[in-house]
Amino acid sequence: MSFPAETEGFQVDEAGAPPDFYRRSFKLKPVGDYDVDIKIDACGVCGSDVHTVTEIVGRAVRVGPKVTLVKVGERVGVGAQVYSCGECKQCHEDNETYCQVNLINTYGSQWPGTDIISQGGLASHIRTHEFWVFPIPESLSTKSVAPILCAGITAYSPLVRHGAKKGAKVGIVGIGGIGHFGIMFAKALGAETWAISRSRAKEADARALGADGFIATEEEGWELFHRCSFDLIVNCANSSSGFDLARYLSLMDVHGRWISVGMPEEEGQVIKAQNLVSNGVLIGASHLGSRREMLDMLKLAADHGLEGWVEEVKLGEEGLKEAIMRLKRGDVRYRFTVTGYENVFG
């Protein structure tokens, strides 16, 4: 079987607003024995940055001679990371998304020993190691499963790692691309699930997604009924402006976990040990999730019929530009999926 050296896709030259997309040819990584070539059918669009268009669903069209995890013709997904060293302590402990040795993102990372930069999912094909390629359960539709591979796993991993389960009270701050999966998964994992948002504008959506309760932080005294009661809050907000962290932290039970997965670009928060001591809250962040968690999450989604709430956008200069502009306004419920690849690439 012959593996092509190049593929075709859409690129931006700088992340301006609005960015312009250009159709070009670019190199795929050199073929390895464990590599899979995927012909892309759909790609989710990340919330804040055009650079991270990296939730890919497609068909495996070629596999290297040592591939055992994927079959040609199988429908598969790729998330926001496509490689790690595979040899370090972190990789051996299902923490490959925290690999300190060689972490390759799906977009914008240089493949080691080459001058080839990973190009994401706005392309005809993508190639990577089978470990980073995930079979998609049959019952999940291509367009609505795409965002599960980045937004979904970003919410799922901290939920399972930090105790979302029956008997736990879990909050999701920020109902957007990541947060809407957070609500679905927290509920599916059995937790008492609260959506936390500035206003009540998204309350009906949150309850439809599975939230047992809703907190609007623009309301006076919003935190008082919930002090020292949450076991876990996953903070999916992508802005920290006007964010009074101390009030949020007062929601946490002893040693509760406040885990951020949104990455606001504003200045950080000033934290003193004194602010953490009255309940011993733990503050952390989370990065994607392991292969094992990805497979568990896909099974959970299939078992519970959970799919992303997506709006479709057609692949091409115009559709992509519009999607990015709407994203910057927060005008999407709750994720864009790019489709129409066959019309562009045949």
Add this chain to the structure above:
Amino acid sequence: MSFPAETEGFQVDEAGAPPDFYRRSFKLKPVGDYDVDIKIDACGVCGSDVHTVTEIVGRAVRVGPKVTLVKVGERVGVGAQVYSCGECKQCHEDNETYCQVNLINTYGSQWPGTDIISQGGLASHIRTHEFWVFPIPESLSTKSVAPILCAGITAYSPLVRHGAKKGAKVGIVGIGGIGHFGIMFAKALGAETWAISRSRAKEADARALGADGFIATEEEGWELFHRCSFDLIVNCANSSSGFDLARYLSLMDVHGRWISVGMPEEEGQVIKAQNLVSNGVLIGASHLGSRREMLDMLKLAADHGLEGWVEEVKLGEEGLKEAIMRLKRGDVRYRFTVTGYENVFG
């Protein structure tokens, strides 16, 4: 048995430098059925603030009619907290030092329903509920066990709650009153124990206390050999000036815990989710430890022959003033214990 309303002791009027101590009479809390009166023999002196002279060892001299945990004549200790509500979820889950309802410190708290302020251990007697009174194992000497009741438990609780055990790599930042117990306990709990200090001045002490390794943070590249390797670091430093938190956090393995027990008075640290994401480190703080942990710690100390490294200071205006002045210079290895109560109070 008649319970007195008052006791005698030393007070400061303001925490100036140097503070003046005055011998006065003051009220004990009203007697409750579960209360124990203790005649004080020794008291540890906290690292940074004269207000927290609250590590008490003495003899139970009177017990209320419902007391079952303490016998008259028994040698007992009292730590830095003397009461919590006992009824809330936190109290029921061995988190009474995180009680949000009614947390009474050994010094400076107002007893509910009274105008009586708790006065600490520079006094002839102290009275509190038996739950907060801990029998002292016979093998531990009064003067060296006193600081275990506040400094010791402050180090011990985060160690056991956050995973110090065989197979774990644990660091103790700051070798002082709390940190020197941290090293002893981490080692006794079976962890690979590293002392972390600015210079190597305390290296010999740290190794004598049980440290397997020593890191001096004034040395170039100190963090590089230890990146992503610590499971837990208990930060006992009581100053954060010049503290480059990001370098310390880079020491942590995935989801490692960075737990602060020192409470520096400087401005806090600015933290962004971005700084926590490469290893998913969890940042927290810790407040004393539960009764159950206190008893476990005293047993561990007795089993391993662990005692505080203390310098004695004699009770009285002069001795106390000198101790506070030396403390402010950091001139103590590693804790003062006030003794000589019988000479003052008979």
